[in-house]
Amino acid sequence: MIPSFLKNKLLKNRTPKAQATSEASKSSTATTYTKAPINQLYRKISGQALDVAVKAKLLGELPVFDTDDQTLTFYVLQDYSRSNSILIDLQTGEHKLPPALMSVKDSIHDVNENAAIIFLHHPKAKDSQLSPRLSRLVAASLQHPDLQIRLVPVSILWGRAPEKEDSLFKLLMADNWQDPSITKQLFNIGVMGRDTFVQFHAPKDLRTIIYNSLHDGQADELGVADSADSRDAKHALVPAADANRELVRDLQQQLHAYLDNQRTTMLGPDLSDRRNLVDKLIYSPAIQHATQIEADEKDISVREARGLARNYANEMVNDYSHPIIRVFDKFLTWLWTQLYDGVDVHHFERVRKLATDHEIIYVPCHRSHVDYLLLSYVIYKRGLSIPYVAAGDNLDVPVLGPLLRGAVAFYIRRSFRGNALYTAVLREYMHTLITRNTPIEYFIEGGRSRSGRLLPPKMGMLAMTVHSQLRQTNKPVVFIPTYIGYERIMEGGTYIGELKGKPKESESLIGLLKVGRKIERIFGNVHLSFGTPLHLSDFMQKFDVPADSLPADRTDTPLDEKASAMVDNIGVKIMQHINKAAVVNPVSLLSLVLLSAPKAALDEDICREQIALYQGIARQIPYSDDTIVTDMSPQKIIDYGIKLKLIERIPHILGDIIQVAGKQAALLSYFRNNILHVFILLSFLAALVARNGRVSRSRLDDIVTQMYPFLQSELFLYYPAHGLMDTLNQKIDNLIAHGLIIDLGDGMLGVPDANSSCYQQLEVLAAPVAQSLERYFMTLALLSQQGSGNLTTEEVVDLCHLLGQRLSVLYADDIPDFFDRSLFLSFVTALTRLNYLQVDKDTGVLNFDQRIDDIAHHAKYVLSPDMMQILQQIASLDDEEIAHAITEISNKKQRKFGLKR
Structure with missing residues (x-):
């Protein structure tokens, strides 16, 4: 129960005197901000001196106040110091906030x-x-129920280096000296003055905080209150005279806990020395168990197994260095201004709201090596701590590797299947990071997309994240799907070559220097969009997976069937949410329009009309509320592309x-594929009517x-199948409203006049879906001609890849979509999941029935007879050709594997 004497103060009817004063306050302004006569000259001189020595950087968004209300504003800081006082005064003046x-x-x-600052620690x-x-x-x-006071918590960081555990420097500069303030202030101003950061947090209503502290079962305003029972007990045990002190x-x-949490989100958790962290890893109960198993299975001593585990840990563990971070900060600030016209960031505030109380897992798409640095840079510049990035050990090359390890990276092997001890060490390291509330970033596709589409998700790191949370819950895990979109890409030429079969170049310092030569080129803007967060707890509830259901001291406990299904579902949802956060930028929109036209060329007037059509459709029926569509005019988009x-x-x-x-069509297909999912259903509908x-x-x-289902699997479309009809009707009505298709009545749809501009627009809109359907038909034709029970999944994918290469060179203007092996794998996987194909458990060959031909039959409604004939001809391979192709592919894979080893 609420103590009656406090509850009455807070909630009772006002006395006549209080009512009179309240009425008076309505008719006149009672609040005044005045210059304090004492110490004002000192403050002015100190402020001018501090303004010269300290150049504070503002983090986050400024609070917005209603200037007409009578609310008193007070700023809440943790520690008293003159420099903190003056710095906040300078910032409030600069940003037009209440002084x-x-x-x-x-x-x-x-x-x-005499000032509007509350110091929680005050001498x-x-x-x-x-x-x-x-x-x-x-x-x-408590005395005046109509008094309104807002508290604005403020974080001041004199430097952004995370604290070191057991650091001598930390001990020397700790605030537990008898008189630490002057020494530490001089150190901060002299050493950290140019690396100072200020963040004004969201305002808190004091009366609401008081009420929630007293009221049973109310959620705390700051998210850090005691439980209701402990509050009741605490207030019930104190006498009335001490009640106010207990409340304060x-x-x-x-407020302390809130600011501590905010500080952690900006700096990250305290750092442990790398050597100590490695020791803690290999002597943890989980790794001791794993090393014992390794020793027994390999017939080696436990000491040797522990040494092997230590080597694995040394391979992967990050070695965070704030000096390296500062170097990267300055270098990347210069680099982005040289390389890009701007970095556009969308929906970041949704991340900031979660960072305090959640374990953040960033899961971006992977377009370029630049992604590692760009995403970390954006997060750092917006005031949150840099995530540790899971990077392939192919990046751990001389010079570059140690720099990335000292900044953001922890390295993992590209493949470690069958190595139980390595898996155990990696799982334990991930578990250590997660339980220490270290933000983490990993690329769920596993590697960079060469085609511009999202790749099928790799579940390894995702499963390790879930495994850690089921071993021990600290803060709830939330995944942040992140879309990254470029307008030009450094690796573009390399990607096209690799899709066509050119060997992948190994990362090296020389390769980095080659990329450096491109800095003078124009790369346009880059776009980062943070998608709707996905809370692991929601999936656990959906799949009935209990928290803390795995042993805390083991890494080798397998996920059960429900947890494994949950991981698969999370992976798909992450991909869908990345696509929902897509940015339809000028280059991707221009690419979609021109590559849909014959010979990739259009009359300029028609080009403008088509761009405007796509923009209008994308705005009128948004793919998602998270999807961003460029507001650049069609003419400016054309000029920008030039x-x-x-x-x-x-x-x-x-x-x-x-x-x-010239020679840009293949590259532009990459940017078209970034947004193909936004328009694919419209394109499919247009193609069915137009053909x-x-x-x-x-x-x-x-x-x-x-x-x-096949388009959904390929492009990670989020429309659920059970609501597909409503989505289709909405899109058909939109096409009818634009005059692109005609409602003929009696359930019939037709095309506009063949000589009209609407018909031309319909033809262009119909083109993008064709290549997906051509791949599907070619795959189905191959299966049908070879017959059930003759090819494995891998053989089908490999043969389709070869056929696609041939088709692209001979008939499809060398567009690289047919070179992308993952697209054929996606289609075959979808056929298997939907039971059109069945995999023989003993031989691995694919069995199927007449339904394969039934699916192929639908192609005639979209593809031209000439294209269908070409695809059937391309897919016609005799037994000798099949055997030769499979042998050559197998030899190539063995050579590639041998080089990797």
Whole structure:
């Protein structure tokens, strides 16, 4: 129960005197900010001196206040110091916030403070270390029910280096000297003045905090309150005279905890020396168990097994160095200004809201090696601690490798299947990071996408994250799907070559220097969009997976069937949420339009109209609320593409022509594929109507329903199958509203007049889906011609990959979509999941029935007869050709594997 004497103060009806003063406050302004006559000259001179020595950087968003209300504003800082006071005063003045070092007087409510700053640690605090100003403000709030006070917690970082555990430097600079303030202030100003950061956190209403501290079962305003039972017991045991002090102490502890948590989100947890961390890893109960098993299985001593575990740990463990971080900060600030016109960031505030109380796992798509540095840079510049990034050991090369290890990277082998001890060490290291609340980043695709589409998710790191949370729950885990989109990409030429079969180049310092030569080129803007967070607890509830259900001291306990299914579902949801956060930027939009046109060229007027159409459709029926569509005008988009040298304008007396610049078509297909999922269903519907002239809605619904799972698997579309009809009807109505298809009545749909601009737009809109359907039909034709029970999944994918290469060179303008092996694998996997294909457990060959031909039959509604004939011809291989191709592919894989070893 709430102590009655406090509850009455807070909630009782106001006395006549209080009501009178309240009425008076409504008719006049009671609050004034005035210059304090004493020490004002000192403050002014100190402020000018500090402004010269300290250049503070603002982190996060500034709070927004209603300037017309009568709410008193006070800034809450943890530690008293003159430099902190003056710094906050300078910041409030610079950013037009209520002043910090002006006296605050409200005669009606008995408030008379000589500054608007509350120090939770104050040298003048005599009453059990309680803040005098906070005590007075709480008393005034209890006395005057209409008094409104907002508290703005403020974090000040003199340097952003995480604290070192057991550090001599930390001991020397600790705030437990008899008189530490002057020494530490001089150190901060002299050494850290140019590396100082300030963040104003969201305002807190003092009356709400008080109420929640007293009220049973209410959620605490700051998220750090005691339980209701402990609060009741605490207040019930103290006499009335001490009640205010207990309340202030409770509020002060909440504010302390809140600012401590905010500091951790900005700096990360305290660092352990790398050598000590490795020791803790290999002597943990989980690794001791793993080394014992390794010793027994390999017939070696436990000491030898422990030495092997230590070697594995040394391979992977990060060696965070703040000096390296500062070097990267300055270097990358220069690099991005040289390389990009800008870095556009969307939806970051949703991450900031979760960072205090959650273990953040960033799961971005992987487009470029730049991703590692770019995402960490953006997070760091916005005031949160840098995540530790899981990087492939192929990046652990001389010079570059140690630098990345000292900044963000921990290294893992590209393949370690069958190595139980290595797996145990990696799992334990991940568990250590997660339980220490270290933010983590890993690329769920496993490697960089060469085609611009998302790759199928690799579940290894995701499963380790889930495994850790089921061993021990500290803070709840939340995944942050992150979309990264470029307008030009350094590795573009390399990607095209690799898709065509050129061997992948190993990372090296020489390769880095080669990339450095490209800095003078124009790379446009880069876009980062943080998708809707995915909470692991929600999935655990959905799949009925209990928390803390695995032994805390073991790494080798397997996930059960429900937990494994949950991991698979999380992986797919992450990919879908990355695509939902897509940015339809000028280059991707231009690529989609021009590559859909014959010979990748359009009349400039038609090009503008088509761009405007795509923009209009994407805005009227957004793919997702998280999807961003460029607001650049169609003409500016064209001019921008010319500036980036991706397209060119061909002057013509009958109207200029816009076409893809020489040898840029393959590269532009990469950027088109970044946003293909946004328009794919519209393209499919347009293609069905355009190729047939007339089609019934029921026929259209049947075809799309049967083919949708394959498009969904390839492009990670998030529309659920059970609601697909509503989505299709909405898109059909939108196409009808734009005049691209005609409602003929009686459930029939038709095309506009063949000579109209709408018909031309329909043809362009219909093109993007064609290549996906061509791949599907070619795969189905191969299966049908070879017959059931003759090919394995791997053989089908390999043969389709070869056929796709041949088709692309001969008939498809060398567009690299047909070179991407993962697209054929995605289709075959979807056929297997939907039971169109069955895998023989003994031989691994694929069995199927007539339904394979039924799916292929739908191709005639979209593909031209000529293209279907070409695909059937390409897919016609006799036994000798099949055997030769499989042998050559096998030899190539063995050579590649031998080189890796």
